[in-house]
Amino acid sequence: xxxxxxxxxxxxxxxxxxxxxxxxxxxxxxxxxxxxxxxxxxxxxxxxxxxxxxxxxxxxxxxxxxxxxxxxxxxxxxxxxxxxxxxxxxxxxxx
Numbered sequence: 001x002x003x004x005x006x007x008x009x010x011x012x013x014x015x016x017x018x019x020x021x022x023x024x025x026x027x028x029x030x031x032x033x034x035x036x037x038x039x040x041x042x043x044x045x046x047x048x049x050x051x052x053x054x055x056x057x058x059x060x061x062x063x064x065x066x067x068x069x070x071x072x073x074x075x076x077x078x079x080x081x082x083x084x085x086x087x088x089x090x091x092x093x094x095x
Contacts, residue, residue: 018044047079061073
């Protein structure tokens with residue numbers, strides 16, 4: 001089996017597990033900091049799924065570029081980290 005396929009399978013399994021736990025925690029807590037963290041995990045899994053679909057040819061990235069980078073790839077990096085940052089800032093402010 002190709003090493004790249006093994007890495008993709010591991011990413012999907014672990015990412016799916018993290019997304020599942022994020023959904024469970026979202027139903028248990030109403031703290032805004034945790035909600036932002038869980039949204040970050042979910043968006044991270046969505047971007048992982050999109051990356052997989054692009055790599056196997058199911059989707060094609062639209063030809064929209066920002067600073068020479070594909071827009072969707074750029075957003076898939078920025079959005080989860082933005083949610084993580086907002087959640088941590090809220091947690092720091094509330095303490």
